Each structure stands twice: as C-alpha cells, then as structure tokens.
Amino acid sequence: MTESGSGSMRASDADRQAIAQRLRTGLDEGRLSIVEFDERLQRAYASTTFGELQSLVADLPEPVPAKPSPEIVKQDRDKKKMVKEWRDWASVTFILVAIWAVTSIASGEPHFFWPMIPMGIWAAVNVASMISGGSDDKKDEKSHFDH
Incomplete structure (x- = not known):
C-alpha cells in the first residue's frame, strides 16, 4: 500500500x-x-x-x-555465479581480442586468431557447468558435516 x-x-x-x-x-x-x-x-x-x-x-x-525456500536461494546463488562467470569471460575475451587486433594492426597483417583458444576453452567449461548444474554439491555436503 x-x-x-x-x-x-x-x-x-x-x-x-x-x-x-x-x-x-x-x-x-x-x-x-x-x-x-x-x-x-x-x-x-x-x-x-x-x-x-x-x-x-x-x-x-x-x-x-515470506522467507524464500533453500532451493530458491540456491538457484539464485547458482544463477548469479553463472552470470558472473559469463561476464568475466566476456571481459577477458574483449581484452584478448583487443590485444590480437593491436598486434595485427602494428605488424601490418592479420595474425592467427589465437584468442579463440582460451575463449573456447573457458566457454566450454562454462557450458559444461551450466549443463551439469554448476553447483558445489560436494562442498555444500562437506560444510553440513563440518558444523
């Protein structure tokens, strides 16, 4: 109101x-x-x-x-973590492509597009994490037993 x-x-x-x-x-x-x-x-x-x-x-x-359920809290945490991972990936990708572009322009000819190697590996890890759920279930279980 x-x-x-x-x-x-x-x-x-x-x-x-x-x-x-x-x-x-x-x-x-x-x-x-x-x-x-x-x-x-x-x-x-x-x-x-x-x-x-x-x-x-x-x-x-x-x-x-109402207090959100533990499942919703976990989903929100996992979603934020994944968004951060992709945002970090995009930031590093931008820097790597900029380095490649500057070195290619400085030499007067395009070089092999080497940024695709770290970009591809990191993207594959992010996609695999999304598919598998990306949660730290073992770490969560261990923390329950530690208390």
Missing part, C-alpha cells in the same frame, strides 16, 4: 485489495472471527481514504514477508 502522510489521501483499488489480503490473513491466523472479517471486508471495499483503510487493520500485526 502506498505510504501517505495523511489519512485523508484517496485510496486506490490496489490499496483496498492489500487491506483485504491482510484481513484474510487475520482470519486465517484466528485473529478475526468470520463475522468481524466480513464486516471489516465490506468496510474496506467501501473505504475511500487511507485513514479509513488503516483503521481496519490497526489492531492486526504487520505482515511478515
């Missing part, structure tokens, strides 16, 4: 939906009876200002954001 300095600011449909969700959570947690939930929900959809909406949930705790 949009923060406002004044409870007299007009509320949007999204604001009313957010309050309705908080009321549903209050019902699910047993903080509101079904009758009280229904009454507050009707008032929420009839509200026109933030002040009216806030009064409906003032006695309910603030919602706590």
Whole structure:
C-alpha cells in the first residue's frame, strides 16, 4: 500500500485489495472471527481514504514477508555465479581480442586468431557447468558435516 502522510489521501483499488489480503490473513491466523472479517471486508471495499483503510487493520500485526525456500536461494546463488562467470569471460575475451587486433594492426597483417583458444576453452567449461548444474554439491555436503 502506498505510504501517505495523511489519512485523508484517496485510496486506490490496489490499496483496498492489500487491506483485504491482510484481513484474510487475520482470519486465517484466528485473529478475526468470520463475522468481524466480513464486516471489516465490506468496510474496506467501501473505504475511500487511507485513514479509513488503516483503521481496519490497526489492531492486526504487520505482515511478515515470506522467507524464500533453500532451493530458491540456491538457484539464485547458482544463477548469479553463472552470470558472473559469463561476464568475466566476456571481459577477458574483449581484452584478448583487443590485444590480437593491436598486434595485427602494428605488424601490418592479420595474425592467427589465437584468442579463440582460451575463449573456447573457458566457454566450454562454462557450458559444461551450466549443463551439469554448476553447483558445489560436494562442498555444500562437506560444510553440513563440518558444523
């Protein structure tokens, strides 16, 4: 819900939906009876200002954001690691190609395109890591036993 300095600011449909969700959570947690939930929900959809909406949930705790599952955290970590690997590969590739271009221009003729060797090997390692999952499962398992 949009923060406002004044409870007299007009509320949007999204604001009313957010309050309705908080009321549903209050019902699910047993903080509101079904009758009280229904009454507050009707008032929420009839509200026109933030002040009216806030009064409906003032006695309910603030919602706590859900903690991501360990699998999602691991997937995010692996994705960030892979993006970093490819970004590093691209940076080094740029430097190697620049060195090749400068030496070719300085000598007046194109040299063998040697950057393809380290670029190709590193790219193959990155692709193999992507295919195999690229996680450090053995390292993760070892760290669990070390604690």
